[in-house]
Amino acid sequence: MDRSKTCSQSSHFETSSDSYPLMSKEDILKDAKHNESQGIRRYSLVTSGRKLSASDLDAVCKIYKNLSENSDLYLCSSHGLLEYEDFISLKNAGVKRYHNNLETSRRFFPQICTTHTYDDKINTIKDAVRVGLEVCSGGIIGLGEDIKDRIDMALDLRNLNIKSVPVNILNPIKGTPFEDNLPLSEEEILRTIAIFRFILPGAAIRLAGGRSLLRDRGERSFCSGANAAIIGDMLTTAGLGTASDRELVKSLGYKI
Numbered sequence: 526m527d528r529s530k531t532c533s534q535s536s537h538f539e540t541s542s543d544s545y546p547l548m549s550k551e552d553i554l555k556d557a558k559h560n561e562s563q564g565i566r567r568y569s570l571v572t573s574g575r576k577l578s579a580s581d582l583d584a585v586c587k588i589y590k591n592l593s594e595n596s597d598l599y600l601c602s603s604h605g606l607l608e609y610e611d612f613i614s615l616k617n618a619g620v621k622r623y624h625n626n627l628e629t630s631r632r633f634f635p636q637i638c639t640t641h642t643y644d645d646k647i648n649t650i651k652d653a654v655r656v657g658l659e660v661c662s663g664g665i666i667g668l669g670e671d672i673k674d675r676i677d678m679a680l681d682l683r684n685l686n687i688k689s690v691p692v693n694i695l696n697p698i699k700g701t702p703f704e705d706n707l708p709l710s711e712e713e714i715l716r717t718i719a720i721f722r723f724i725l726p727g728a729a730i731r732l733a734g735g736r737s738l739l740r741d742r743g744e745r746s747f748c749s750g751a752n753a754a755i756i757g758d759m760l761t762t763a764g765l766g767t768a769s770d771r772e773l774v775k776s777l778g779y780k781i
Contacts, residue, residue, distance in 0.1 A: 547572070547581060550588045557592055563767040564781070565756065568592065569601035569624065575640060576605035586618040593619030601661065606641060606649045612656040622659040625649050626691065627681060629664050630674035637668055650685055662687045663731070666717055667695030667709045675717055679724040690728045691755060692718060694735025711739060715749040722750025729753040742769070747777055 557568045570585060577585065582604070589600055602615055603624035612623065627646050628634065634643040650660050662685070664678050682690055694714060697704045721730050731753040732743045739746065743754065756767050774781055 547584055550591045553588055554591055554595055557596055557598055560767070561596055561598055564771070565767065566599055567601055567622070568596075568598040569603060571603040571624075572605070574605055576607055577611070582607075582611055582614060586614050589615065589618035589620055606645055607652070608649075609652045609655060612653050612658060616656050616658055620658065622661055622689070623650075623653040624661040624691075625653070626662055626693075627664050627678055629668060629670050630677035631681070632677065633668070633670045633674045636670075647681075647685070650687075654685075659689070660685070660687055661689035661691060661731075663689075663691035663693065663733070665693040665695055665734070666714065667706060667735075668703060669706060672717070672720075676720060676724070679721050682728075683725055687725075688728050689731060689753075690721060690725055691731040691733035692721065692751070693733045694738060696735045696738060708738065711745070714739070715745055718746050718750045731755055742773060744773060744777065747774070747779070752779075 553570070560568055570588065572581070572585070585602070585604065589602070592598060592600055599622070600620045601622040601624060602620045604611075604615075606625075607615075607623075615623070625646060627643070629637060631643045634646075650662060653660050662682060664675075666675060679690075694709065695703060695706060697706050697708075718730060721728075730751045732746055732751050733755040736743045736746075736754070743751065754770060756770055771781065
């Protein structure tokens with residue numbers, strides 16, 4: 526199991542997060558169709574752990590194939606540190622984009638994860654790109670890193686030509702080493718988003734985990750450089766609903 530200090534699902538920490546087996550393809554298709562009916566265009570499956578086993582990879586590929594055949598959704602996936610051949614299987618099953626966060630800067634990365642390296646992340650991203658998949662990669666702010674770490678991460682994302690960059694705000698989970706981290710001020714969050722926009726002018730800067738902690742649900746963030754969002758629940762924390770997000774975007778004068 527991944528030993529990222531941010532992860533409430535890590536077997537190394539005692540948290541209140543439950544564990545679940547892989548969902549059935551029928552349940553996943555039902556959920557996907559529900560999201561599609563609300564105007565959602567992209568749909569992602571996420572699993573915990575360092576990477577999928579061969580049997581689990583085969584199972585998720587069958588799920589993706591079922592989704593591809595029965596919906597018009599743009600399929601994304603997030604399954605850890607997969608290898609080149611694994612990405613070929615995902616692409617053949619209908620996956621278009623792979624998600625693998627750098628999490629933070631190269632310098633600060635050893636402070637949050639000990640089971641794999643920053644270069645493992647980089648190599649995973651490069652293998653996904655070699656297969657022909659798009660890549661979504663960003664990180665988490667509020668881990669204890671400084672602004673230089675965030676800038677360095679953004680520069681690495683630019684060097685990797687990443688066009689989809691989720692920005693997660695740490696939601697401290699009881700039982701993890703970061704449970705007592707002081708929350709970032711909203712001004713610091715907005716400043717970070719603005720810096721990302723400056724460094725990554727052509728990228729979709731996506732508000733992701735932790736957005737529900739913001740008093741305005743991200744309204745000022747959209748005015749500071751964010752231009753996308755991940756909707757729905759975030760692994761073990763609750764997200765925001767589609768309808769409220771649509772109303773927020775419209776109220777700011779933006780088009781979806």
